[in-house]
Amino acid sequence: MDDISKATLITSTAPIANHSHGGRAKCLQRLVRLKLPVPQTVALSFDAVHAIAEGYMVDVKAILSELRPDALLCVRPSSEDPDWGGPGAVLNIGMNDARYVDLSDTLGADAAAALYLRFVQSYAVHVARLDPDVFEDVEDGGPDALSEMLQAYEAEAEEPFPQDPGEQLAAVLRTMARAWEGTSARLLRAAKGAPEDAGLGLVVQEMVPGLGQGECGSGVLQLVNSQTGLPQITGRYLSQSQGRDALGSDAESIYLEQDDRGPSLEELAPEAFAELKVHAALMRERLRAEMQVEFVIENGRVHILDGMRVTRSARAAVRIAVRLAEDGIISAEEAVMRVNAHSLNELLHRQVDPDAKRDVIGSGIAASPGAATGRLVFTAAEAQASKSRGEPCILARRETSPEDVRGMHAAAGVLTEKGGMTSHAAVIGRGLGLPCIVGASSLRFDSRRKQLTAPDGRIFKAGETITVDGTSGQLLVGEPAMTEAAEDDALLTLMGWADAARDIDIRANADTPADAQTARNFNAQGIGLCRTEHMFFDPGRLTVMREMIFAETSSGRAAVLARLLPMQRNDFRELFRIMEGLPVCIRLFDPPLHEFLPTTTAGQRELSEALGLPVSDVTRRVEEMGEYNPMLGLRGVRLGVTVPEIYDMQARAIFEATLDASHDGDPVVPEIMIPLVSAKREVELVKTRIDAVAAAVKSERGVDFTYRLGVMVETPRAALRADEIAVHTAFMSFGTNDLTQMTYGLSRDDAGRFMSDYVQQGVFPEDPFHVLDVDGVGELLQLGAQRGRSAKPDITLSICGEHGGNPESIAFCRAAGFDYVSCSPFRVPVARLAAAQLAI
Ligand code: PEP
Numbered sequence: 001m002d003d004i005s006k007a008t009l010i011t012s013t014a015p016i017a018n019h020s021h022g023g024r025a026k027c028l029q030r031l032v033r034l035k036l037p038v039p040q041t042v043a044l045s046f047d048a049v050h051a052i053a054e055g056y057m058v059d060v061k062a063i064l065s066e067l068r069p070d071a072l073l074c075v076r077p078s079s080e081d082p083d084w085g086g087p088g089a090v091l092n093i094g095m096n097d098a099r100y101v102d103l104s105d106t107l108g109a110d111a112a113a114a115l116y117l118r119f120v121q122s123y124a125v126h127v128a129r130l131d132p133d134v135f136e137d138v139e140d141g142g143p144d145a146l147s148e149m150l151q152a153y154e155a156e157a158e159e160p161f162p163q164d165p166g167e168q169l170a171a172v173l174r175t176m177a178r179a180w181e182g183t184s185a186r187l188l189r190a191a192k193g194a195p196e197d198a199g200l201g202l203v204v205q206e207m208v209p210g211l212g213q214g215e216c217g218s219g220v221l222q223l224v225n226s227q228t229g230l231p232q233i234t235g236r237y238l239s240q241s242q243g244r245d246a247l248g249s250d251a252e253s254i255y256l257e258q259d260d261r262g263p264s265l266e267e268l269a270p271e272a273f274a275e276l277k278v279h280a281a282l283m284r285e286r287l288r289a290e291m292q293v294e295f296v297i298e299n300g301r302v303h304i305l306d307g308m309r310v311t312r313s314a315r316a317a318v319r320i321a322v323r324l325a326e327d328g329i330i331s332a333e334e335a336v337m338r339v340n341a342h343s344l345n346e347l348l349h350r351q352v353d354p355d356a357k358r359d360v361i362g363s364g365i366a367a368s369p370g371a372a373t374g375r376l377v378f379t380a381a382e383a384q385a386s387k388s389r390g391e392p393c394i395l396a397r398r399e400t401s402p403e404d405v406r407g408m409h410a411a412a413g414v415l416t417e418k419g420g421m422t423s424h425a426a427v428i429g430r431g432l433g434l435p436c437i438v439g440a441s442s443l444r445f446d447s448r449r450k451q452l453t454a455p456d457g458r459i460f461k462a463g464e465t466i467t468v469d470g471t472s473g474q475l476l477v478g479e480p481a482m483t484e485a486a487e488d489d490a491l492l493t494l495m496g497w498a499d500a501a502r503d504i505d506i507r508a509n510a511d512t513p514a515d516a517q518t519a520r521n522f523n524a525q526g527i528g529l530c531r532t533e534h535m536f537f538d539p540g541r542l543t544v545m546r547e548m549i550f551a552e553t554s555s556g557r558a559a560v561l562a563r564l565l566p567m568q569r570n571d572f573r574e575l576f577r578i579m580e581g582l583p584v585c586i587r588l589f590d591p592p593l594h595e596f597l598p599t600t601t602a603g604q605r606e607l608s609e610a611l612g613l614p615v616s617d618v619t620r621r622v623e624e625m626g627e628y629n630p631m632l633g634l635r636g637v638r639l640g641v642t643v644p645e646i647y648d649m650q651a652r653a654i655f656e657a658t659l660d661a662s663h664d665g666d667p668v669v670p671e672i673m674i675p676l677v678s679a680k681r682e683v684e685l686v687k688t689r690i691d692a693v694a695a696a697v698k699s700e701r702g703v704d705f706t707y708r709l710g711v712m713v714e715t716p717r718a719a720l721r722a723d724e725i726a727v728h729t730a731f732m733s734f735g736t737n738d739l740t741q742m743t744y745g746l747s748r749d750d751a752g753r754f755m756s757d758y759v760q761q762g763v764f765p766e767d768p769f770h771v772l773d774v775d776g777v778g779e780l781l782q783l784g785a786q787r788g789r790s791a792k793p794d795i796t797l798s799i800c801g802e803h804g805g806n807p808e809s810i811a812f813c814r815a816a817g818f819d820y821v822s823c824s825p826f827r828v829p830v831a832r833l834a835a836a837q838l839a840i
């Protein structure tokens, strides 16, 4: 016990380390090294504090001997990471009757009484654990109130208030040490990522009274604005105050810098203010971070009590890191490491202001980040009408289908009752950068009466204003304050540095020219997945797609395909043009039939008109084609094998567009991807036909070209048989949406209903459609990659499921040696930053 009983006086050479005494002790030592005016401080290590909690007491006399005998003391927590919290600071330890008399002489009776009173109050409530009601705030803090308070203490505690500073300090240390070991403190810090054995250090510091004659007071100062990260001296100061009082009493405290907001510290104590600025700048430079400085002014003299990293919004975090690097204080790579990749989402989308009041209607899965306010509508047609009136709207559907896509385009935000992270609404929402909540099953959707019922019984009717917060998954009443998205110069600079460090490529999933443009704007390195069936979500085109699916005769189908060909050729030409030589990977049709068959009467009527058939025929055929398990039915390559003319048409459109878009010496090399394969023979059949189409186009046009053929690995069998499948392919892209669905046997469209129960009960650590399940699905990925490479060492490997934009999943793919990940365009910046952080 000998060594832990020793508290360490903080000097420039004391053996203080972050992992043994905590961040605050470490920081104070740095301030001492910088020769800043820091009051004498003693640090207790994690071990010492743990021992105190267990019943052992450190040598309090030794601590007191390091500090001025007449000083009051404060004890503050020093955990490894300030975010993990800790017990509140206790001030004015050492205050007793004798010192009260002395201080009354020097500071005046009121000031001395205020100090004593504050200590008795906090000691009574937090240390002696007496009834807090008895020790509530006293209006008049003078000597009378003090004697009342001391009497109250004696009555409640059945003993006089302890007078011995050593006894007081020991009791405070014991209380704080035990508080750290308590269950609620453990749970709180575990939620913030602290390990089970996280330690607490304590620092005992001499206090400088912020009360007394001359200009006395306390405050905090920082050199940047916490919201924007731009240089701006901010903080508060309160005369005749202690600790962080200035922050708690907005009405009385004053600003620091002189401007038009009223009195300032600069006017009140110009020299102290100037000195503080110099100290803060030195701390920024030498502690290599923007710091909030906690200070006391004692009769005009400045003391620095503490420094903490400034709190910051995501936007401020980017600017602070970039400015520190531009000022040569940290390296560009360190700046990249300092920004949380997930937090970029906050910059790329409008968000509900963190300080806004939230009246929550209900919640679901946060499927696409950002926030949007609008009037509640229940159909795509109403959404379009609303848009044409210039009124933003929120489209609420039980689930969405291609018929709703035009409504989604018109809406400001989307809400669905059903579905999970990879449901139709979620995928389209992310692609459009549209705030979206799916699987909000605690709300009752009544599309007939056009109303939503909240779990608490409140009813929201069409036309009422609500807000979708797709970042948190909460649906809110009315229109809370928002913060705007900002893709500012600081972010561009940071992303440039990230790209220089990155060693895995980032492509985008982009289905339309608009998506491709977004992908380019976010500097994606190509298109990793163009879902061609999504090119037909446009209302004018959806019917053509349905006609093709519906065609019963080959001549009927040929006629529809002839109409589809020029549309597709134009689409592909546009994609190649926008991507300017960057790779474009086009996936052949994969329309799960339930997403494309018209289920509404209006949709069936539209199709019957297009086909010139009675509605009853269409209804019958929809029923005939309906599948029990559409996700496992006639989709992907199965459609390509059974109705090969469809893929023939697409291949022709791709090749013709390739030649149109190729310039001399700058040929386009398209990538064609076959979805949902599970057997080698499927690939052979499709490959033979595509090769034949290529040969035909080459001979018709008299021009040569090359293309790359690949497969999506989306079924467990494709991963297991990757060696024989790889023989025929140039690349394999893991479609982790379907692969997750099929590995778990968990419907992507229905999992939303019970996912939160599963995560809450710890069955799944996270939603596996959101964060890759590295143990199960991940093993299939590794196995498939390894088997694919064994057959074809130079095969290109990637993932293009929604996991491609998730930092943890990117780490997995990078470790497995993948060439690129592909994700929704709006997630590309997050992926670029996350990938860079892995490489640094
Ligand atoms: C996948 O399954 O992971 C995939 C990318 O394809 P889709 O989401 O279109 O099924």
Ligand code: MG
Residues within 6 Å of the ligand: 714, 735, 737, 738
């Ligand atoms: Mg798929």
